[in-house]
Amino acid sequence: MPTSTAPLWTSQDLRNATQGQLTGDVHVRAVCIDTRSLQPGDLFIALIGHNADGHQYLKQALEHGAACVIAHDGAAIAKAGLTDDPRLLLVSDTMQALEALGRYRRAQFKGKAIAITGSVGKTTTKNMLATALAAYGKVHASVASFNNHWGVPLTLARLPQDAAFCISEVGMNHPGEIAPLVAQIRPDIGLITTIGSAHLGHMGSLNAIAAEKASLFAALPAGGTALCPEEAAQFPAVTHAIPQDVSLWQVGTTSHATIHCDELHCTATGSQLHLSTPAGEAQLTLTAPGPHLARNAALALGAIAALGLPPQAGATALRHFQPEAGRGQQRLLPGEITLLDESYNASGPSIRAALETLSLMPAPRHIAALGDIRELGTFAAEEHRALAQPLTEHNILTFCCGPHMKSLYEALPRSLQGGYAETSTQLALLLRPALQKGDVLLVKGSLGSRMRDLIALLDQPESSHSPEST
Ligand SMILES: Nc1ncnc2c1ncn2[C@@H]1O[C@H](COP(=O)(O)OP(=O)(O)O)[C@@H](O)[C@H]1O
Ligand SMILES: [Mg+2]
Known part of the structure; x- marks a missing residue:
């Protein structure tokens, strides 16, 4: 959202960018593709999605105060009575119009653009970098995980002219x-944050994943910087992708690292690290625990150094950074159980990271309630089973739900088998009586495994606990 009072888009810019027809004089303050989040003064773009056609919401958008609507479906426009409306920007294709707005704004942008991809940690690293870079200038960043064919152009179409960083x-x-x-x-x-086994099902192999991520590096301009953990730079697909006049900056602890992490100290309450970079040193204290967060922070500060900025101010800004909901927040459940809430999603690497964090937390017992990792295709059984190793290493009592997690459950030593159920609500029934005061409980699974439902049931006072009634 722009904070300046100048409009984000004027009629002339909208016409220039889209080559569409707009008769009125409009002043747009923000760009929106969903009427549920529309604010007065917004531009509403009627995109056609899998489940909905934005053209059905044209009238509603204007009733809610949209300054302008972009549409292409003549019948829907007529039905909404908007054919001669001065707020209608008529284009041949709304998706192409969104991309055109994004390209136009990007072309006008005078600041520095940073793109973040990776198997896990994109949103967390993006949010960390946004927090840290705000210490140096005006930052514009993707909202949530807006990272796909509409999220990327939408982020660019929202880019304020006076931002220093995108x-x-x-x-x-x-x-x-x-x-x-x-x-x-x-x-x-x-x-690139990480190269791991998220979405293995569609991608076939880790090398294919590395090659795909590396297409980010292949597109960098002369003088650009490709930044990744030193483990990611081990993939030949990554180094081969880097154009000759682009610098590869590795982040890590070996002598190859340009962003050198000299000290890393992780505890249950946070992490401390010291970085040596070509733009100066930085001492960072994170109050959110987890070695993976420390690694993401090192990457974010590496990006700041790659911009030629001394990274200490960014490190200081990260001190109170907290991950988004369902990505590692901690709180108490009834019965004095500490919950590590990782219910937002799951992949092999992110479960391993969460288990590391869990094992840092002082408690008589560490417990994990795990739901299926989705989108692993034919690799599902193997990827799930492989988690038996870190669970055994950290001695974590494990409860599982979902058809894929059955493979993991059966691979665990008997002493770590807490219980198995088909669904997350059924698992809550098994888990609840097994929990003891002082336990630390990690809950994690792909969004589709509905581990949030399990947490909601554990949140209820003991007497009202009845999954069937929910
Ligand atoms: N560097 C990392 N390595 C492993 N897991 C991570 C890392 N960064 C974040 N995670 C975990 O991965 C999950 C998804 O994080 P998120 O930042 O939303 O990633 P993405 O945007 O790539 O999906 C969360 O559970 C988070 O705690
Ligand atoms: Mg994301």
């Missing part, structure tokens, strides 16, 4: 998705 998250589920998104962003700095 941070875009770039996602992918299938090969070939990253390059066209990066072509819109035209980043000066590309950051």
Whole structure:
């Protein structure tokens, strides 16, 4: 959202960018594609999605105060009575219009663009970088995980002219998705957070995943910087992708690291790290625990150094950073159980990271309630089973639900098998009586495994506990 009073888009800019027809004089304050989040003064773009057609909401958008609507479906426009409306911007295709707005704003942008991709940690690293960079100038960043074919151009279409930095998250589920998104962003700095087994099902192999992520690096301009953990730079697909006049900056602890992490100390209450970078040193204290967060923070500060900025001010700004809901927040459940809430999603690497964090927390017992990891295709059984190793290493009593988690459950030593159920609500029934005061409980699974429902049931006072009634 722009904070300046100048409109984000004027009629002339909208016409120039989209080549569409607009008769009125409009002043747009923000860009929106969903009437549920529309604010008066917004531009509403009627996109056609899998489940809905934005053209059905044209009238509603204007009733809610939209300054302008972009549409292409003549019949829907007529039905909404908007054919001669001065607030209608008529285009040949609304999706192409959104992309055109994004390209137009990007072309006008005088600041630095940073694109972030990776198997896990994109949103967290993006949010960390946004928090840290705010210490140096005005930051514009993707909202939530707006990282796909509409999220990327929407972020660019919202880019205020006076921003100094634009941070875009770039996602992918299938090969070939990253390059066209990066072509819109035209980043000066590309950051790969991790290369791991998220979405293995669609991608086939880790090398294929590395090659896909590396298409971010391949698109960097002369003088740009490719930034990644030193483990990611081990993939030949990554180093081969880097154009000759682009610098590769590795973040890590070996002598190859440009962003050198000299000390890393992780406890249950946070992490401390010291970084040596070409732009100066930084001492960072994070109050959110987890070595993975410390690694993300090192990458974010690495990006700041790659912009030529001394990173200490950014490190100081990160001190009170907290991850988003369902990505590692802690709170108490009834019965004095500490919950590590990771119910937002799951992949092999993120479960391993969460188990590391769990094992840092002082408690008589560490317990994990795990739901299925989705989108692993034929790799599902193997990927789930492989989690038996870290669970055994950290001695974590494990409860599982879902068909894929059955493979893991059966691979666990008997002493760590807490219980198995088909669904998360059934698992709550098994888990609840097994919990004891002082336990620390990690809850994690793909969003579709509905681990939030399990947490909601554990949140209820003991007497009202009845999954069937929910
Ligand atoms: N560097 C990392 N390594 C492993 N897991 C991570 C890392 N960063 C974040 N995570 C975990 O991965 C999950 C998704 O994090 P998020 O930042 O939303 O990633 P993305 O945007 O790539 O989906 C969360 O459970 C989070 O705690
Ligand atoms: Mg994300």
